[in-house]
Amino acid sequence: MYISKYLFAKKVAAYSCQFVLDFLNRIIYLFFVHFSFWTNYVYSYCW
DSSP states (O other), X not given: OHHHHHHHHHHHHHXXXXXXXXXXXXXXXXXXXXXXXXXXXXXXXXX
């Protein structure tokens, strides 16, 4: 019983870690896309 609970907890932890990493990757990706878009816009406007 204890072992199955441990495995279940491990599985849940792995899923949540994957979810958090995916979430962070999306935020970073969106931020970089947004940031590069705005820097290009500003550069084209300034030069």
